[in-house]
Amino acid sequence: MSERKFRVLVGKPGLDGHDRGAKIIARAFRDAGFEVIYTGLHQTPEQIVAAAIQEDVDCIGLSILSGAHNTLLPRVCEILREKNAADIMIFCGGVIPDDDIPGLKKAGIREVFTPGTSTEAIVQWVKDNVKPRA
Amino acid sequence: MALAEKILEGDIRAAARLMRDIDDGFKSALDELKILYPHTGNAFIIGITGPPGAGKSTLVDQLTAVYRKQGKRVGIVAVDPTSPFTGGAILGDRIRMNRHADDAGVFIRSLATRGHLGGLSRSTMDVANVMDAMGMDIVIIETVGVGQDEVDIVRMAHSTIVVMVPGLGDDIQAIKAGILEIGDLFVVNKADREGADRTVRELATMLEMNQYKKGAWLPKVLRTEAHCNRGIEELVAEIEAHRSHLYQSGEIREFLQEKNARVFMDLLKERLFTEVFQHLHVNGRYRAILEGMAARREDPYSAVEKILAERFKGGD
């Protein structure tokens, strides 16, 4: 009876266009039995963190295409720390140059998935690396 | 410090965690809820129900903006369906409410139905109670978009808003039985769409055919265009009118009595069942009963009577 349900927030920070990638990954998580808090487009880092805290998610998956990843993603990590919520694991996917990945990881992004990674692989990675809260 | 004490001190993460414990059925959540209970009963609870895509979340967003301007704190519980096949869910109501996400005076929680019928999750009432204890002046509950007879929300909310859209045509006839009784207010949203006048008229006509007691609240039909903030002030005014009516007519006492009775009975049913049922599993008795039934050796009526007699012997 008392077993944790996995909860993940999927969103897309930044100002650019469509949310196809985010929707696909949201569906993949749902099909794997997760509860997905889907927040849609145009999220500010502040909004993402506030939503993650209110929803008590185990992890945050951000889709990003805008090229603003080097500012937006570290900012999300920074606010998580400010809000005492750095235990919420965060990963991202999108068109991200290889050279930027080490910097993002150092900032607190646990994993970066580049285009071509299957949704199955992403879901499996989360299952292997994130444990729902005790 | 227990979660409940932290919550009463304004700790947001503690509140979010308790909601999770409630949703996941953790026993410890009951102890926390016991501490919070004396601090509840202050929030005004608004329910919003209606068919999928009618604009419920958009309306919640606009109502929240109005209440925030009045300086009120707003809690929102938004329920979406769990997929029966995978047990997963996409909870997407926040999409329409993002502008309030990082407003410290607003707390939004998305819940999945997890197999519960009636338009809400089993945890909805308790999650709303946590928001109440957090000091939210208003708690808005958005049901799953099923549009049939979500009676659950009526028992929970002081004011229930039924949202319809133009062009449902004959569908209104089909679902009227369920919805006409549950609404304190009716909203035809997407009034920018063709056929809005007709839908308003049809609804109003059907409501007129309802029998109302003398002095009873007469539900009105309002029109809104939620996505561009039209008709929202009128809607808030009508909610306020309904709230005043509840208190001035004394109907609030009846409402609370029914609500409390329901809460108590639901809890009793659930706890009794789990108590008895868990006990059946310890010595493989449950399996034995099922096997007995399969072989027609034992009938379920006697089995239940036997168990109850054992469990509650000398009870009364």
Ligand SMILES: Nc1nc2c(ncn2[C@@H]2O[C@H](COP(=O)(O)OP(=O)(O)OP(=O)(O)O)[C@@H](O)[C@H]2O)c(=O)[nH]1
């Ligand atoms: N034309 C028009 N569109 C509207 C209006 N209000 C909301 N919408 C749009 O209708 C769509 C659905 O709105 P939501 O608020 O998500 O509807 P909902 O009832 O919460 O949907 P579910 O939670 O999925 O059942 C969105 O694209 C809104 O922008 C309106 O008054 N007119």
Ligand SMILES: [Mg+2]
């Ligand atoms: Mg909605």
